[in-house]
Amino acid sequence: xxxxxxxxxxxxxxxxxxxxxxxxxxxxxxxxxxxxxxxxxxxxxxxxxxxxxxxxxxxxxxxxxxxxxxxxxxxxxxxxxxxxxxxxxxxxxxxxxxxxxxxxxxxxxxxxxxxxxxxxxxxxxxxxxxxxxxxxxxxxxxxxxxxxxxxxxxxxxxxxxxxxxxxxxxxxxxxxxxxxxxxxxxxxxxxxxxxxxxxxxxxxxxxxxxxxxxxxxxx
Amino acid sequence: xxxxxxxxxxxxxxxxxxxxxxxxxxxxxxxxxxxxxxxxxxxxxxxxxxxxxxxxxxxxxxxxxxxxxxxxxxxxxxxxxxxxxxxxxxxxxxxxxxxxxxxxxxxxxxxxxxxxxxxxxxxxxxxxxxxxxxxxxxxxxxxxxxxxxxxxxxxxxxxxxxxxxxxxxxxxxxxxxxxxxxxxxxxxxxxxxxxxxxxxxxxxxxxxxxxxxxxxxxxxxxxxxxxxxxxxxxxxxxxxxxxxxxxxxxxxxxxxxxxxxxxxxxxxxxxxxxxxxxxxxxxxxxxxxxxxxxxxxxxxxxxxxxxxxxxxxxxxxxxxxxxxxxxxxxxxxxxxxxxxxxxxxxxxxxxxxxxxxxxxxxxxxxxxxxxxxxxxxxxxxxxxxxxxxxxxxxxxxxxxxxxxxxxxxxxxxxxxxxxxxxxxxxxxxxxxxxxxxxxxxxxxxxxxxxxxxxxxxxxxxxxxxxxxxxxxxxxxxxxxxxxxxxxxxxxxxxxxxxxxxxxxxxxxxxxxxxxxxxxxxxxxxxxxxxxxxxxxxxxxxxxxxxxxxxxxxxxxxxxxxxxxxxx
Numbered sequence: 001x002x003x004x005x006x007x008x009x010x011x012x013x014x015x016x017x018x019x020x021x022x023x024x025x026x027x028x029x030x031x032x033x034x035x036x037x038x039x040x041x042x043x044x045x046x047x048x049x050x051x052x053x054x055x056x057x058x059x060x061x062x063x064x065x066x067x068x069x070x071x072x073x074x075x076x077x078x079x080x081x082x083x084x085x086x087x088x089x090x091x092x093x094x095x096x097x098x099x100x101x102x103x104x105x106x107x108x109x110x111x112x113x114x115x116x117x118x119x120x121x122x123x124x125x126x127x128x129x130x131x132x133x134x135x136x137x138x139x140x141x142x143x144x145x146x147x148x149x150x151x152x153x154x155x156x157x158x159x160x161x162x163x164x165x166x167x168x169x170x171x172x173x174x175x176x177x178x179x180x181x182x183x184x185x186x187x188x189x190x191x192x193x194x195x196x197x198x199x200x201x202x203x204x205x206x207x208x209x210x211x212x213x214x215x216x217x218x219x
Numbered sequence: 220x221x222x223x224x225x226x227x228x229x230x231x232x233x234x235x236x237x238x239x240x241x242x243x244x245x246x247x248x249x250x251x252x253x254x255x256x257x258x259x260x261x262x263x264x265x266x267x268x269x270x271x272x273x274x275x276x277x278x279x280x281x282x283x284x285x286x287x288x289x290x291x292x293x294x295x296x297x298x299x300x301x302x303x304x305x306x307x308x309x310x311x312x313x314x315x316x317x318x319x320x321x322x323x324x325x326x327x328x329x330x331x332x333x334x335x336x337x338x339x340x341x342x343x344x345x346x347x348x349x350x351x352x353x354x355x356x357x358x359x360x361x362x363x364x365x366x367x368x369x370x371x372x373x374x375x376x377x378x379x380x381x382x383x384x385x386x387x388x389x390x391x392x393x394x395x396x397x398x399x400x401x402x403x404x405x406x407x408x409x410x411x412x413x414x415x416x417x418x419x420x421x422x423x424x425x426x427x428x429x430x431x432x433x434x435x436x437x438x439x440x441x442x443x444x445x446x447x448x449x450x451x452x453x454x455x456x457x458x459x460x461x462x463x464x465x466x467x468x469x470x471x472x473x474x475x476x477x478x479x480x481x482x483x484x485x486x487x488x489x490x491x492x493x494x495x496x497x498x499x500x501x502x503x504x505x506x507x508x509x510x511x512x513x514x515x516x517x518x519x520x521x522x523x524x525x526x527x528x529x530x531x532x533x534x535x536x537x538x539x540x541x542x543x544x545x546x547x548x549x550x551x552x553x554x555x556x557x558x559x560x561x562x563x564x565x566x567x568x569x570x571x572x573x574x575x576x577x578x579x580x581x582x583x584x585x586x587x588x589x590x591x592x593x594x595x596x597x598x599x600x601x602x603x604x605x606x607x608x609x610x611x612x613x614x615x616x617x618x619x620x621x622x623x624x625x626x627x628x629x630x631x632x633x634x635x636x637x638x639x640x641x642x643x644x645x646x647x648x649x650x651x652x653x654x655x656x657x658x659x660x661x662x663x664x665x666x667x668x669x670x671x672x673x674x675x676x677x678x679x680x681x682x683x684x685x686x687x688x689x690x691x692x693x694x695x696x697x698x699x700x701x702x703x704x705x706x707x708x709x710x711x712x713x714x715x716x717x718x719x720x721x722x723x724x725x726x727x728x729x730x731x732x733x734x735x736x737x738x739x740x741x742x743x744x745x746x747x748x749x750x751x752x753x754x755x756x757x758x759x760x761x762x763x764x765x766x767x768x769x770x771x772x773x774x775x776x777x778x779x780x781x782x783x784x785x786x
Contacts, residue, residue, distance in 0.1 A: 007402030007406070010405070020664055027699040027701055031701055088694075161408070181645065181647060187646055187655065191470050192651075
């Protein structure tokens, strides 16, 4: 297996765009993206899951976590939400429960790929200590209290990069390119200072190299 | 609870209000200054006595070959590899969609060993599919000016100097067509730069590559002239300084501003605080500061008067020059009247009317009166850009925060089709950022940051929620609002993070934001607008060359003189 060391920026671009293809709302994508990257960084095979679970992720979009609370004891029905999408909300639940009660015990059922919730301690905000216990293959308990969070694996990726399976990365990279918009003569007119003819061919650039009248099609 | 007023320090209280400064048209008036990346790097190189040498120049008479430049900075050296090509016109544009470049460059930490050169040579042409070596800071590309480059070579080969007017009009031998770092293509991430790294200030690595591309443009022109005539002239040192590196920037910089609100706030705050500090300096007739200000006002007015660039929407430079002359007269009048006069009184005066661009030039001239303090401030530019939400906050607190900081966003009627005219996207062709009318981009993800639309939608939703519900609970129901809610909460203590704009609107003109980045951040002079969406300009216009740096000369370089005016 060939190994590639990718930067955090590259990971964010590739993972973020791939997630867009699942239909996830753009406003939910950044936190899901960080979850995937953290899973990859801590050895939970985040990238492979992103590729292999693409259909599951697509089906998961639109589902919502459902919350029932009784003081510091909270139950969350995952309703089939994929762990990549569930983690940000679960961390919020842990944080706001600790803010109210100094500690939290959150039982989570029905999340797709619950094993990925092992990433939770690594993504907790500073000031929140989180532990995860697996009660059964489908059920997880999150225990949280005030304290020092684990070091963020994303921070480590930012400074050191992240070794990944090169073939898998390039596969995801090509997949993520589908979030880009196909080129066309019309599209080429949507930016820059190039001047095009009616066939969409560059006939010059405004500025030093162009002194003629600009065709209406170029404006 | 959310304060209805942001926390203020005595200095911050005197800074421009966000509703004033963050208007795109106002941001576009901010002039290049010694806080701009290109100028601050050159000042740092001069102050710390960096030296630059060309250690290899193996290029043939058709411009094909390689060169290496070495930069000696305190505690570290850098090599800049150049891969030079014979120009071809096919596929050649200043945009990233181009496929032919006259040179590719790579800036690396330490020595470019043969292995590093080999790997870089093989990988760089692949662009997005390529991988930089681990010690690479920047990959860059540039093309020649089609006509000026040839003119310069021909004149030097004839033993003469190029035509000064032509040189002044174009302003560059090569133009930058791409600067990539901070993790792109596997380059070193900016946050990985060590605390004592010589290029630790944001954009300094990019600007060092700019400086070296400009050096290469001189060396290549002189080299090609010598291949025609071994007795060819060398380019006059004064003319070299006038030549900058051409630059063209498009819509990508609007994305950059959206994606870096903390960095934007940090820089604008540093700038505003520095300007405010200098505005408070006393006006003392005949003092070194007085003389320096008068010299700079004269040079700046002449520079703008002599700018031949064809601006479309931006204020004509002669208007700016006239404004600077009015400011000088007002300064003299205030000083003559006596009393405790401060430099800031000039811009606060209501006795005359000058364009905002002239006021902003005056503001950046003030920074030249306290160079050491200003240069020290830029060392604090780097900042943690992480935005953290507060899930424990209540709906009422979030609503109060939104109403305090985003009142401007309610002004847009997002039900009006004119406010949703454009779709922003990236092309699959080299990921070029583009913007088109919605009906012309039917199938695309929306890349715009729609602050007005999202703020209005979130407000409506929050108003329907129990006020004591937590934000964390709200986001369980509306996960699509997470990005904007965390942005709003994470920026709560900052003032200058988001331009007050609706980038989807029919009347939104991108060049204002592009010019903010080009002129104010990067320090680009003569920023000319095209089609409302593209800005051209000159980096390092008038800046010292490597010979100047090595000899510690030519260091007072801003606002260069037109060659024809030289005695």
